[in-house]
Amino acid sequence: MKSFVFSDDQGLIPAIATLARGLGEFDAYTAGSASASLSRYGASKVFIFPEANLTDAIADLLSAKLVSGEYKYGFIASTVNGRDIAGLISAKANVNALAEISSFQDSQSSVRTKRFSFGGKSVLEEESNARIFTVAPGIADPKEVDHESQVEQIQLGPSKISVISSEDKKSGGVDIEKAQAIVSIGRGLGNKDKLSVIEPFASSINAVIAGSRPVCLDYHWLSEDRQVGLSGKKVRPKVYVALGISGQIQHIAGMRGSKIVIAINKDKSAPIFDECDYGIVGDMFQIVPKLVEELKK
Numbered sequence: 330m331k332s333f334v335f336s337d338d339q340g341l342i343p344a345i346a347t348l349a350r351g352l353g354e355f356d357a358y359t360a361g362s363a364s365a366s367l368s369r370y371g372a373s374k375v376f377i378f379p380e381a382n383l384t385d386a387i388a389d390l391l392s393a394k395l396v397s398g399e400y401k402y403g404f405i406a407s408t409v410n411g412r413d414i415a416g417l418i419s420a421k422a423n424v425n426a427l428a429e430i431s432s433f434q435d436s437q438s439s440v441r442t443k444r445f446s447f448g449g450k451s452v453l454e455e456e457s458n459a460r461i462f463t464v465a466p467g468i469a470d471p472k473e474v475d476h477e478s479q480v481e482q483i484q485l486g487p488s489k490i491s492v493i494s495s496e497d498k499k500s501g502g503v504d505i506e507k508a509q510a511i512v513s514i515g516r517g518l519g520n521k522d523k524l525s526v527i528e529p530f531a532s533s534i535n536a537v538i539a540g541s542r543p544v545c546l547d548y549h550w551l552s553e554d555r556q557v558g559l560s561g562k563k564v565r566p567k568v569y570v571a572l573g574i575s576g577q578i579q580h581i582a583g584m585r586g587s588k589i590v591i592a593i594n595k596d597k598s599a600p601i602f603d604e605c606d607y608g609i610v611g612d613m614f615q616i617v618p619k620l621v622e623e624l625k626k
């Protein structure tokens with residue numbers, strides 16, 4: 330049984346490739362320019378398309394390979410392009426697709442998958458005949474192999490999509506999904522000027538600053554690419570410090586994979602305290618400067 334893995338974001342290939350490798354042989358597909366790390370995750374071949382947004386052409390190619398029997402399953406990163414492609418392949422190849430799986434088990438006649446539901450509050454275990462899956466970030470801890478895959482550039486067939494224009498969004502210049510330590514702020518911050526209290530703390534633990542949806546989307550205290558949660562980024566740092574964040578399920582859905590969670594909130598009944606390993610009930614503006622003093626020592 331052979332599978333394929335697709336991600337337009339090359340940074341997501343290692344985790345999905347590690348999952349696919351556990352099932353047998355697989356090929357990896359991505360877009361852009363070849364990076365050396367792509368060939369270290371055990372793919373039989375790594376195929377590189379010139380562009381990732383020609384989703385109809387990518388789906389034509391991959392669905393034909395699914396129909397011909399070359400691949401049994403396809404694991405696709407849950408990016409904007411990935412979600413388009415999964416839907417198109419499902420329709421073109423007439424196979425079922427499942428979105429956002431967080432675990433996968435093959436039992437020959439069917440597959441068993443798990444995925445979060447109700448914004449991450451519960452986990453659904455399902456048995457199905459699906460063959461296409463979009464994969465939530467962090468499905469496996471990436472592990473390299475001791476041999477290199479062959480990398481090949483491939484051209485796509487005709488596409489009905491053409492890019493009219495492309496404009497870079499204003500960004501904070503950090504990728505919170507790759508951060509090992511995150512200090513995340515919520516509405517409890519009060520206003521943007523108070524970031525100056527948080528910044529010394531974040532830099533003293535080499536953390537990047539992220540935030541809840543109101544902080545990033547509604548008040549713009551931080552750029553939108555720093556939003557953690559269901560409709561933001563999914564992060565898995567070693568340490569996640571939540572300051573003035575209540576811990577609603579839509580936020581938790583984005584940081585549940587963190588190894589150690591520390592929360593400071595002045596409301597002792599805030600739901601974030603159900604999710605953290607260490608919790609401090611109190612005013613962050615009193616506690617954070619004291620932590621910085623201690624860390625300096």
Ligand SMILES: Cc1cc2nc3c(=O)[nH]c(=O)nc-3n(C[C@H](O)[C@H](O)[C@H](O)COP(=O)(O)OP(=O)(O)OC[C@H]3O[C@@H](n4cnc5c(N)ncnc54)[C@H](O)[C@@H]3O)c2cc1C
Nearest residue numbers: 515516517541542558559560561573574575579580595613
């Ligand atoms: C479809 C949908 C998608 C969503 N997606 C996301 C998402 O991706 N990410 C996300 O974050 N939210 C998301 N939300 C919003 C989510 O439901 C919550 O509204 C949001 O997470 C609350 O943000 P918060 O914790 O910063 O604010 P609040 O819920 O207002 O909490 C602020 C907290 O700060 C504490 N506080 C106040 N002052 C202090 C102080 N001085 N010291 C310490 N603590 C203090 C308060 O006790 C309170 O618990 C989504 C909602 C919907 C409907």
